[in-house]
Amino acid sequence: MKREWLAVMRDAGVPGRYRLRVQERLLVLEYATANGVRPASRRFGFTSRTIRRWRVRWRADGVRGLIPRYPARRRRRIPETLIDLIRHARVDFSYGSTRTQLWLWRVHRLRVSQTTIQRVVRELGLPRVKPVRKRRPRQLKLFERERPGDCVQVDVKFVRVGGQRLFQYTVQ
Numbered sequence: 001m002k003r004e005w006l007a008v009m010r011d012a013g014v015p016g017r018y019r020l021r022v023q024e025r026l027l028v029l030e031y032a033t034a035n036g037v038r039p040a041s042r043r044f045g046f047t048s049r050t051i052r053r054w055r056v057r058w059r060a061d062g063v064r065g066l067i068p069r070y071p072a073r074r075r076r077r078i079p080e081t082l083i084d085l086i087r088h089a090r091v092d093f094s095y096g097s098t099r100t101q102l103w104l105w106r107v108h109r110l111r112v113s114q115t116t117i118q119r120v121v122r123e124l125g126l127p128r129v130k131p132v133r134k135r136r137p138r139q140l141k142l143f144e145r146e147r148p149g150d151c152v153q154v155d156v157k158f159v160r161v162g163g164q165r166l167f168q169y170t171v172q
Helices: 002-012 016-035 037-044 048-066 080-091 097-108 114-124
Strands: 154-161 164-171
Touching (some): 002 048
């Protein structure tokens, strides 16, 4: 049965990304012809109207009529101004997605997810951010002296003993 459907879908020119949906719709229509539209809608969770629409398309165009008709890529919902800001942050400042997100919020009060920023950067074809090596901090030589005893560090700790406040000194 599955091999027959694959052959039918291949012959009908069904794109690979829609094969499972077309196969599912064929199953639903097969069940609907055997048991009726309402039982099929209850069993598979589609409305009766949707199943009837698929049946009309299937009778008119065959398997090609069951290919989804929505666009493969939805219309972008983020404005062009935001895309320009993301491009500016990447090209001029060399910001990654995290820094861009922070910059957009702090400077422009725009909330954008990191995945949206990454998708926009990928669609624009902008180069990846080069990793910057972090500088190792120089070791502070606060208490290092030429001769021992030139510098003394004293820590004071307050201790309560029997209700009395005492001091404890530590010298290094």
